[in-house]
Amino acid sequence: MVAMGALTMESLHKTYGEVRALHDLSMEVRAGEIVGFVGSNGAGKSTTMRIVLGVLEADSGEVRWDGRPIDLAVRQRIGYMPEERGLYPRMKVSDQLVYLARLHGLDPSSAKAAMEHWTEVLGIAERRGDEILKLSLGNQQRVQLAAALVHSPDILVLDEPFSGLDPVAVDVMSGVLREQAAAGVPVLFSSHQLELVESLCDRVGIIKSGSMVKFGGIEELRRTDDRRWVVDGPPATSWITAVPSAQVVSTQGPRTVVEARGQSADGVDQEILRAAMAAGPVHEFSLLRPSLTELYRHVVTADSTTTDRETVSA
């Protein structure tokens, strides 16, 4: 049973000659959900998005919308921001957006209204009469986002929408994505700015060499088998011996990171806290979870060969 209004990619495979670009990639973006797509350059993020948009054909696998294979009519309802930005350089911002809106099936007056709305929201209303090539890169980027939004898409697929944006534009862009998701639009975007992905997304997919290595909610992904806690209190040396199933990982000033040893009991956190409090006042005690950045590093380097590591450490 597929949720209503979900964009589903199932077992996508794609090879370019000898190069394996995608291998058995599956993911789902539900209605009203923002999904972040992270992975190193060349991992297959853009390839996946281009397959969703139909500008590239998968060797096998299927993209579905509402449980049905996606077709041109559905694709016309997608807002797309390609990795390689592109607009007519010598066309005015307003003409360009109206043209794109009409190609997506809007009538002339709705197209004009939508152009006016989005140029206003994205802060480029004064630039409507300018040719694209006369705009700054940041403003071109805003026009590019307007081009993805101008036909009120049912689905958003944005390839690195935040790259090259100043902090204000990042806030505007984030706001727009949240607003779109709140209106029920499934949003899929890729980014290298992991803090941004962490703060914005409901779920994250980490792709490596064409395969999805992790896919799930941020909280879910951050829950790891390594159980570590931060203790801000008396020096660990004075109390750690009281908890045989725990060991010190690192110490920084009054802050000590403690790790549960092996398959210890669930109550080990309470044991640690009690031992620390017995030795002195504890100002902070919390479960330490990896940030998305740490998680990403871990995942991306996990299968690397020893030679890779040596190169890195050398």
Next chain:
Amino acid sequence: MNPRPNVVEISNGAAIRLIAGREISTRVRSKAFVWTTVALVAAVVLGGVLLHFVGSQSDTAQKVGVTPEASGVAEQLVALGSVLGTTIETQGVESAEAEALLKDGTVSAVVTGTDPLTVLVHTELPDALAPVLGSLAQQEALSSAVTELGGDPGEVGREIAQAAPDVTALEPEPERDNAQVVAGFVAGILLFISLMTAGQLVAQGVVEEKSSRVVELLLATVRPWQLMAGKVLGIGVIGLTQVVLVVGAGAGTAAALGLVDASSINLGVTALWVIIWFVVGFTMYALALAALAALVSRQEDVGSVTAPVMTLMMIPYLIGVSIAPWDPDNPLVVVLSFVPFCAPMLMPIRIALGEVAPWEVALSLGLSLALIPVLVWLAGRIYSNAVLRSGGRVKLKDALTAS
């Protein structure tokens, strides 16, 4: 808030119309297009006016003054002139003013006496007048003899002047006047220029979309063949407008100034054929050029990738304007006028020259039209496969074989 507009799924026709509409409005607003059109129209109109001016100059009547002493020869002069192919206008002048009129060019010669014939000129006798006055002198000598024999010299003189042999030709040369040659020439040049410029607009337009990467955004919502068809259609409409304006201006100028003899050339029909052949030629060349241009990603590479087609375009043009007007039956001209890609330039020239049978036009047009569906298929395939591959030049073979 986010407006929820009425959205309809757009049909093939609507997509092509939108794409063509963008091409048209972009070109119409471009200064280059407007000025090229103005320049072409001006060239045709000015050319016509110039032709009219030069043409009427050569036809100008020779003005000959006749003093009262020689007034009797005026009528004979005109009659002799028409037999010898020189239009002569006579005017009576006083001997006293003869010199002034000769010097200011009002008359080219003044006949001052008849027995013997005396003629006054400014510097020398015009070539056109020499045989007329020579014959007149002989007639004057003859008429003196006739008078002596008791006959009427005036009547004898007129009869002699009008006597001409009655010639019957076994194989009359087809009538071809200058207007036909000029029309053929102009048709050839106009078709070449307009096919070349419109074809180049198509090639540049394809590469513009590719190099600016906007093509990826477009192809996420329309199909490649719709994009190509819309572009070819839009630029075709622009090119056609240009051709119609130029042909209309040319035909209008010719008709208004009476440059053509309606019995030798039907201007309207010739003009219509030029327009029809433009449409056929443009369709073929535009498809070929759109496909080739899709293989490259940078404007700098358009020239080299389209060079074969541009060269192909030169051949019928050069033959068309260098051989056809003077020798329309030349076997090379006749054969090539049936070959698609050559026909759009050569056939209209032959039609303008009036050297072509209706079945020949029909056959040539049929051959070209039959090739168009093949070109549509080929160009669509190459374009679709190549247009999203940016970077280096895509090999034609890869574009044809890739799925």
